[in-house]
Amino acid sequence: MSALATLTHSSTVTFEEEEREIKTTVVARLDAATDVVLLTLAAADGSELPAWRPGAHIDVLLSNGITRQYSLCSDPDDRSSYTIGVLNAPASRGGSRYVHESLHVGTSLTIRGPRNHFELVDAQRYVFIAGGIGITPIAAMLREVENAGKPWMLYYGGRTVSSMALREELESLGDRVSIWPEDTAGFMDLATILGSPDEDTVVYTCGPEPLLAAIEKICDARWPEGSLHYERFAAKAIEGATDTAFEVELAKSGRRITVPADKSVLETLGENGVHILSSCGEGTCGTCETPVLEGEVDHRDSVLTKDEQSRNDCMMVCVSRSKCPLLVLDV
Amino acid sequence: MSINIEKPYIESEYAPIYDPFTPEFQADPFSVYERLRREAPVYYNEKWNFYALSRFDDVRAALRDHETYLNYQGVDIDDFEQEQSGYPGMLPNIDNPRHDQLRATVQRSFMPRSIRALTDEVRQVCDLLIDKFADQKDVDISADYSWPIPFEVFYNFLGMPEGDIREKFVRWTHGIKDRKIGSTELTDFARESSRELREYLAYLLRERRKNPRNDVLTAIVQAEINGVPLAPEDIDYAAEATGLAFALYLGGVETTAGTMSTLFEQLARYPEQQQALHNDPMLIPRAVEESLRYRTIFQVTARTTSRPVEVDGVQIPEGKRVFLILGSANRDETVFENADQFDILRTPKPHLGFGEGLHGCLGNPLARLESTVALEQLVARKGMFELAGEPRRYITTPNAYVLDRVPVAFK
Numbered sequence A: 001m002s003a004l005a006t007l008t009h010s011s012t013v014t015f016e017e018e019e020r021e022i023k024t025t026v027v028a029r030l031d032a033a034t035d036v037v038l039l040t041l042a043a044a045d046g047s048e049l050p051a052w053r054p055g056a057h058i059d060v061l062l063s064n065g066i067t068r069q070y071s072l073c074s075d076p077d078d079r080s081s082y083t084i085g086v087l088n089a090p091a092s093r094g095g096s097r098y099v100h101e102s103l104h105v106g107t108s109l110t111i112r113g114p115r116n117h118f119e120l121v122d123a124q125r126y127v128f129i130a131g132g133i134g135i136t137p138i139a140a141m142l143r144e145v146e147n148a149g150k151p152w153m154l155y156y157g158g159r160t161v162s163s164m165a166l167r168e169e170l171e172s173l174g175d176r177v178s179i180w181p182e183d184t185a186g187f188m189d190l191a192t193i194l195g196s197p198d199e200d201t202v203v204y205t206c207g208p209e210p211l212l213a214a215i216e217k218i219c220d221a222r223w224p225e226g227s228l229h230y231e232r233f234a235a236k237a238i239e240g241a242t243d244t245a246f247e248v249e250l251a252k253s254g255r256r257i258t259v260p261a262d263k264s265v266l267e268t269l270g271e272n273g274v275h276i277l278s279s280c281g282e283g284t285c286g287t288c289e290t291p292v293l294e295g296e297v298d299h300r301d302s303v304l305t306k307d308e309q310s311r312n313d314c315m316m317v318c319v320s321r322s323k324c325p326l327l328v329l330d331v
Numbered sequence B: 001m002s003i004n005i006e007k008p009y010i011e012s013e014y015a016p017i018y019d020p021f022t023p024e025f026q027a028d029p030f031s032v033y034e035r036l037r038r039e040a041p042v043y044y045n046e047k048w049n050f051y052a053l054s055r056f057d058d059v060r061a062a063l064r065d066h067e068t069y070l071n072y073q074g075v076d077i078d079d080f081e082q083e084q085s086g087y088p089g090m091l092p093n094i095d096n097p098r099h100d101q102l103r104a105t106v107q108r109s110f111m112p113r114s115i116r117a118l119t120d121e122v123r124q125v126c127d128l129l130i131d132k133f134a135d136q137k138d139v140d141i142s143a144d145y146s147w148p149i150p151f152e153v154f155y156n157f158l159g160m161p162e163g164d165i166r167e168k169f170v171r172w173t174h175g176i177k178d179r180k181i182g183s184t185e186l187t188d189f190a191r192e193s194s195r196e197l198r199e200y201l202a203y204l205l206r207e208r209r210k211n212p213r214n215d216v217l218t219a220i221v222q223a224e225i226n227g228v229p230l231a232p233e234d235i236d237y238a239a240e241a242t243g244l245a246f247a248l249y250l251g252g253v254e255t256t257a258g259t260m261s262t263l264f265e266q267l268a269r270y271p272e273q274q275q276a277l278h279n280d281p282m283l284i285p286r287a288v289e290e291s292l293r294y295r296t297i298f299q300v301t302a303r304t305t306s307r308p309v310e311v312d313g314v315q316i317p318e319g320k321r322v323f324l325i326l327g328s329a330n331r332d333e334t335v336f337e338n339a340d341q342f343d344i345l346r347t348p349k350p351h352l353g354f355g356e357g358l359h360g361c362l363g364n365p366l367a368r369l370e371s372t373v374a375l376e377q378l379v380a381r382k383g384m385f386e387l388a389g390e391p392r393r394y395i396t397t398p399n400a401y402v403l404d405r406v407p408v409a410f411k
């Protein structure tokens, strides 16, 4: 599970206030680019939604038991609906795949929030750098900055033109928008984009980890402290934290095998000649259930009940991982 | 002929490498598959306008890519009009999002942990059948053992009534698969059986609504999807809930009977492998897996492309039927050493006998349990056996390779 799955906000750990859950309905669904859908949600009872500012995100409670966070990209002044953008990463399981396949116009959906950990500060000038689906919070910011009459530039990178959501709308804003599809234009030229550090300019960026790391490096070295504002999205499908490697011990043989961060237990065992029956490969069918003798499982299936999961005596090895360094399996 | 890279292999005069609707092909599918893998891994048949994939990696990738390969036109390679499958609720033929929602309503009943609870019952069924031929030397191990087991176990599990009416179920089960070899259409008997069975399943579901029990039919009639009941007020033959029950009915017997028949037929041919099982019954699950791989009862499934896709350098356009030949994938010599040999001792490896991914077999834990226990009981209670006549091919859809007669003689 390595591809960028969705916007998850690693900074979102505290709940500032008792947030109410809001029942919403999907009122529009737009295929905005290859593997990106824009979903517009309105309150199920037709009431106004809570106010928000650009940079805010909401929690979406998916009925498969997963909670995911998505940035709002619509117009904050329009309180009748929220729009979120969702990327269906090929390697993602559960969350964004679920959104792509199961959420259609008319589907009901519970959300929480909005919350904002990526506030737009007041400045003279703005440089926005977005990578892939990271365009969603940035798009809402652009609108606000544009309305305030402040100068801005947007650099927007993506894999291919067809994978870049909102591209046409943004391009219509003129030459302050610069589009960088990797396959034809290559990577964004960050050294030039960030080549003139300036007291009165702030840099806002959202995108995949390598992009953020490169920007952070340049800004740390050359820009005044506090100019860079960013939001990461974790390269992982489920609830924020990044996958890590861990060991499994096979009780019957005593063998220990390391499961790397980007492979499932099922795959890893298979590569080591230990074949566990499987079918769906995505935690829905229960075929690959494997008894667990020791260790705490990070359950990611959607077939066991919460109770069954909490017993910690088995796991679906096609998706579930470990919360501790070593799991002992009865294999 | 060499492997074509830019273009699919196209028949010129109609002397097809692969036409599953011919008796010649059905007589010996595996040698055809071998040619396909070697000469035409992306095969196009002009007469019937379908593509076919035959290599393990290609078939597997397609099974897992449920965005490019869709099921809405059915998994049957015949019945072009979808007379039998074109109803709501037919799980194998439904794409997401509905597929996952529908499957989730019955998934828990079919999980290995739920199925394991049936072990003793399956053993009892097997024992009763063995009792009947315990003192006989000559036994038809397909007709008298392999077939009756799933009939009994599966109908109980589903929640079908017992008694004389079971004979009717048996007739319907054969009836819905009735085909004329060489034809792509259902027979009248198949049409009639499908209709009667649907009517009856709808009636049973209405009945279960009134008198719920601990069975799969009750699970279906009580299921809700996002708070909406799956079954309507008035359940009729065309209801989605009825379609789901029909799909299960369709999947549960012939496949399992066929796998066991193959298992016993092959063991009859290899006394040393039988001996190995007697020496070490722990090998039994491996023998079951090998029979699933070796004959691949559900030989081929079908998909329809939602977008153009490239396989082995060949473009398959959008909207095309693509046959995924599981039976060929499971004999791919680049994956399985000595692939054409039945060998229960081979190194275990994942096979595609139950498909994989979204539509991977719902009933696989049940089929595995039945086959394993059936072999366990036979090994425990009877001695070695050898083939005592020609096995007979069951007449069914061209998707399947099933035996219904396997005469053996016990020593």
Ligand code: HEM
Binding pocket: B063, B075, B091, B092, B093, B103, B247, B248, B249, B251, B252, B253, B255, B256, B259, B296, B297, B298, B301, B302, B326, B352, B353, B354, B355, B356, B358, B359, B360, B361, B362, B363, B364, B366, B367, B368
């Ligand atoms: C050894 C016996 C069996 C074999 C070889 C077998 C084979 C298969 C295969 C290959 C598929 C995948 C089809 C595809 O991808 O298009 C499948 C799907 C399915 N099988 Fe089985 N099967 C067996 C037993 C059973 C049993 C006992 C049931 C009980 C109800 C069952 C019900 C189903 C259903 C409902 C599906 C469709 C699943 C879906 O679309 O989500 N099968 N089976």
Ligand code: FES
Binding pocket: A277, A278, A279, A280, A281, A282, A283, A284, A285, A286, A287, A288, A289, A301, A303, A316, A317, A318, A319
């Ligand atoms: S293979 Fe289906 S849950 Fe793991």
